[in-house]
Amino acid sequence: MTIKLNPCSSHGKRKQKEEEMFRLICYLSFLLLSITTVYSEQEKSVYDVLKAHGLPIGLLPKGVKEFKIDETGRFEVHLDQACNAKFESELHYDMNVTGSLSYGQIGALSGISSQELFLWFPVKGNSS
Structure with a gap:
């Protein structure tokens, strides 16, 4: 039995992880911006x-x-x-x-x- 490794599969997983990291960074940026906006409104x-x-x-x-x-x-x-x-x-x-x-x-x-x-x-x- 031989197993063939697909060199593209590791590239696909890396791309998927990059997309997940990008989504996480976007979410955290949005959250930080929301908190900052609420805080600045309260500071008026x-x-x-x-x-x-x-x-x-x-x-x-x-x-x-x-x-x-x-x-x-x-x-x-x-x-x-x-x-x-x-x-x-x-x-x-x-x-x-x-x-x-x-x-x-x-x-x-x-x-x-x-x-x-x-x-x-x-x-x-x-x-x-």
Whole structure:
């Protein structure tokens, strides 16, 4: 009994391994790119997000400790401490501010109130 070796069969296996390695490298590159994109999205500050939505960055005070936004635009801002800011009227920011963000406007706000004369009123929204 004689066995003949096909010289092309080792070449075919090598080519198959190269294709598998190429697929693995492509998959890992895609995975790394996806992770990097998610990480860079999370690294955006609340002020970057306001600017990207056509709103002035001064809508929220300095001292934002934590910021979250979901795909629907619902956001949460956590400040180091409650504070007041003076615009046309005086605004009070609680430590936690929530709302809904879309291009050019913020709605469904909670955690911000405005003083008119001697009374405080909740701020429900703002648009530019």
